Amino acid sequence: MGLRIVVAADPAAVQYKDVIKADLESDSRVDEVIDVGVQVGDDTLYPHIGVKGAHVIKDGKADRGIFFCGTGMGMAITANKVPGIRACTAHDSFSVERLIMSNDAHVLCLGQRVIGCELARRLAHEFIGYTFDPSSHSKVNVDLINAYESGTGETTPGSC
Numbered sequence: 001m002g003l004r005i006v007v008a009a010d011p012a013a014v015q016y017k018d019v020i021k022a023d024l025e026s027d028s029r030v031d032e033v034i035d036v037g038v039q040v041g042d043d044t045l046y047p048h049i050g051v052k053g054a055h056v057i058k059d060g061k062a063d064r065g066i067f068f069c070g071t072g073m074g075m076a077i078t079a080n081k082v083p084g085i086r087a088c089t090a091h092d093s094f095s096v097e098r099l100i101m102s103n104d105a106h107v108l109c110l111g112q113r114v115i116g117c118e119l120a121r122r123l124a125h126e127f128i129g130y131t132f133d134p135s136s137h138s139k140v141n142v143d144l145i146n147a148y149e150s151g152t153g154e155t156t157p158g159s160c
């Protein structure tokens with residue numbers, strides 16, 4: 001079964017969102033692309049779109065997301081506020097690899113004002129090619145993040 005990917009952008013990055021949406025729609029690794037906006041001419045601000053996109057993943061309707069804004073940072077900050085969602089900006093190939101392999105992230109965030117379109121396309125292509133290995137040493141870190149978020153873990157402001 002292929003991946004279900006949600007794409008989201010604010011007005012500063014709708015062009016990259018639409019280019020990469022088209023790439024994903026013709027990618028054999030992808031079963032479904034869900035576009036939560038914005039569309040050209042829609043001036044909705046990124047916090048609204050980032051929350052909406054992250055909830056698609058939280059609600060189990062998508063496996064991963066690729067979110068876009070001017071820098072990628074506003075979308076990342078926003079998506080991380082949705083419980084259970086791990087999102088980060090990554091503008092180089094190694095970071096994109098580690099975003100999955102070390103961090104088991106759900107969302108790659110890209111900045112249209114920061115990187116060229118061809119690099120953004122390449123990073124999006126690479127992002128969906130990685131699968132987190134739950135038997136790797138990285139799982140303990142992801143588990144600690146989740147435990148802190150749920151209030152069940154040992155990680156507290158005074159724990160180190």
Ligand SMILES: O=C[C@H](O)[C@H](O)COP(=O)(O)O
Binds near residue numbers: 010012013069074075
């Ligand atoms: O992180 C925020 C984004 O880059 C957004 O697209 C632009 O925000 P700004 O207009 O506040 O810089």
